[in-house]
Amino acid sequence: MKWFYRIISMFMAVLFAFPLVWMLVVSIKKEGMKITSVVDWFTPPYSLSVYHEIITGTKLIQWSWNSFFIAVCVTLLTLVIAAMAGFAMSKVPFRYRMFMFFFILAGLLIPGEAILIPLYQVAKDLGILNSYMGLIFPVLASPFAIIVLKSFFDGVPNDLLESVQIDGGGIWRIFLSIMLPLTRPALVSIAILTFIGSWNNFLWPFLSVTDDNLFTLPMGIPTLMNQYTEDYVKPMVINTVASLPIMLLFLIFERQIIKGVSLSGIKG
Amino acid sequence: MNSADFAVFTVKSASHMGRLALMKMNKLRADVQALLFLLPFLVVYxxxxxxxxxxxxxxSFYKWTLIKKMKYVGLGNYERMFQDHDFWASIWHSTIFVIITTPLMIVLAIILALIANRNSRLQRFYRSVFFIPSILSVAVASFLGLFVFQPYTGLVNSMLHLVKLLPDGAEIFWLTETNLAWIAISLLTLWWTVGFNFILYLSAMQDVPDEVYEAARLDGATDAQLFWRITLPLLSPITKTITMLQIIASFKVFMQIYVMTGGGPLDQTRPVIQLIWQTGFRKNDLGYASAMSYMLFAILLVLSGLQYWVNNRKEAN
Structure with a gap:
């Protein structure tokens, strides 16, 4: 029985890893070789010349950078905006709090996909199509992040805030040096989800950008692929170049990422 | 992630609103400070x-092109939508995708979590292997899918040839036959996205105290009994959440289908998002596309409502 579990486990692991291993191996295969069986992909001759060709001959690196840069900006700005709003919702006793809460809650019900068409028109009216701003700003309002952070802020005892106030600390000091450090796990969790969301955002860049210097990976990759469907080496080099940085990031921050993802489920 | 994912969570949050004593400050000052802190959000929102x-x-009330507003058509776009076979077909395709992937996603996530949970020594390895496809860009995952399921030289057919499950000379045309295309799209999606649900299940399993299992084992329970009688029931709250999240997320499927089949063969796999995009940006009809968007919105709203209802029932029990 134990062996049965082990075999199933290893089988699943191999199944999950195999497409990626295949991608990596094909990407270093010499171009134009005859492939008659799957084994041929894994045998020499190898060559890195296609890497050179793709990196110098296309804008793939630029697009990776765009994806990364936009994801970082979106993540940081979303965190700042949502943490500030969540803090106000949780700890500042202003009038109309209940109204504001439902106003934000309503945003949870509006799926981004359903307002993309008018959003295009709005972005056009604002003149931010084809710009980094146009790629970043429309995705910053995250009612989800606010509501999650608010409930984490709710957990911070008010005695703590009062003692800071008695010591003469203002609202910013409470926010920056008490609330944020105490809710760090939640912030990290939101950051990871936001980063991955932005990294994979396809539809909005697809609609709003036509300048290929501003393409992100999900947008740029298809434009390269159309030219190379006959040979697998170039597509796999493209896939690999686009994936290695993010995979490396994952391996470095594995623990935090896994923790962040699992935290997002606890509250469900 | 921004649809009505966290219903219970928010309800709890709302009920806190009145009770929590807050920071001490006078009314006017509080209003000003709150506005200041909420302002960046309110602007982008x-x-x-x-x-x-x-x-x-x-x-949605106009004939509206990419260049400008053309003319008022009243409810014309909506009337057209209700008689538009393509629109309802695309809604159905998205629904098919939901129906196929949701149960498989849950079962697979549980199986993977069981695997990782049993292997304490190799847990980190399994966690990484099962999760790593989830961090691939949607474009990379989609194109991997496209090449993996190619006839003649694709990975799946080649493997089947290698182990002689597929006779020499025979080929499976995964992406050009409707039913096979759904299988290929679903397999790719499972591989690519199961990681998130896997992690959620794994952490839920790890929250179950060992004593519970030990006690049951002392009473002579088998592994199978432990799973069906203890693990699975304890996972049911997270299963409900994942199910609803999955349904809503899957309904919005687009890119992997767009890349792997282009919506074909003969638009037989075209999801509703793709139709909306084509109508707006290929056929230059933003007005009609907006009307369709509102229908999609209504559908997602109903699904969210359903989620809210399911979660609230959970609370009541």
């Missing part, structure tokens, strides 16, 4: 969520 929401209503 209004500009890029609320305003488009309103604008979309206007657009």
């Amino acid at each position: 209004f500009l890029f969520t609320i305003w488009p929401m309103i604008k979309g209503v206007e657009m």
Whole structure:
């Protein structure tokens, strides 16, 4: 029985890893070789010349950078905006709090996909199509992040805030040096989800950008692929170049990422 | 992630509103401070969520092209939508995708979590292997899918040839036959996205105290009994959440289908998002596309409502 579990486990692991291993191996295969069986992909001759060709001959690196840069900006700005709003919702006793809460809650019900068409028109009216701003700003309002952070802020005892106030600390000091450090796990969790969301955002860049210097990976990759469907080496080099940085990031921050993802489920 | 994912969570949050004593400050000062802290959010929220929401209503009443507003058509776009076979077909395709992937996603996530949970020594390895496809860009995952399922030289057919499950000379045309295309798209999606649900299940399993299992084992329970009688029931709250999240997320499927089949063969796999995009940006009909968007919105709203209801029932029990 134990062996049965082990075999199933290893089988699943191999199944999950195999497409990626295949991608990596094909990407270093010499171009134009005859492939008659799957084994041929894994045998020499190898060559890195296609890497050179793709990196110098296309804008793939630029697009990776765009994806990364936009994801970082979106993540940081979303965190700042949502943490500030969540803090106000949780700890500042202003009038109309209940109204504001439902106003934000309503945003949870509006799926981004359903307002993309008018959003295009709005972005056009604002003149931010084809710009980094146009790629970043429309995705910053995250009612989800606010509501999650608010409930984490709710957990911070008010005695703590009062003692800071008695010591003469203002609202910013409470926010920056008490609330944020105490809710760090939640912030990290939101950051990871936001980063991955932005990294994979396809539809909005697809609609709003036509300048290929501003393409992100999900947008740029298809434009390269159309030219190379006959040979697998170039597509796999493209896939690999686009994936290695993010995979490396994952391996470095594995623990935090896994923790962040699992935290997002606890509250469900 | 921004649809009505966290219903229970928010309800709890709302009920806290009245009870929590807050920071001490006078009324006017509190109003000013709150506005200051909420301002950045309110600006982006209004500009890029609320305003488009309103604008979309206007657009759906017009013949509206990429260049400009053309003419008022009243409910014309909506009338057209209700008789539009392509539209309902695309809604059905998205629904098919939901129906196929949701149960498989849950079962697979549980199996993977069981595997990782049993292997304490190799847990980190399994966690990484099962999760790593989830971090691939949607474009990379989609194109991997496209090449993996190619006839003649694709990975799946080659492997089947290698182990002689597929006779020499025979080929499976995964992406050009409707039913096979759904299988290929679903397998790719499972591989690519199961990681998130896997992690959620794994952490839920790890929250179950060992004593529970030990006690049951002392009473002579078998592994199978432990799973069906203890693990699975304890996972049911997270299963409900994942199910609803999955349904809503899957309904919005687009890119992997767009890349792998282009919506074909003969538009037989075209999801609703793709149709909306084509109508708006290929056929230059933003007005009609807006009307369709509102129908999609209504559907997602109903699904969210359903989620809210399911979660609330969970609370009541």
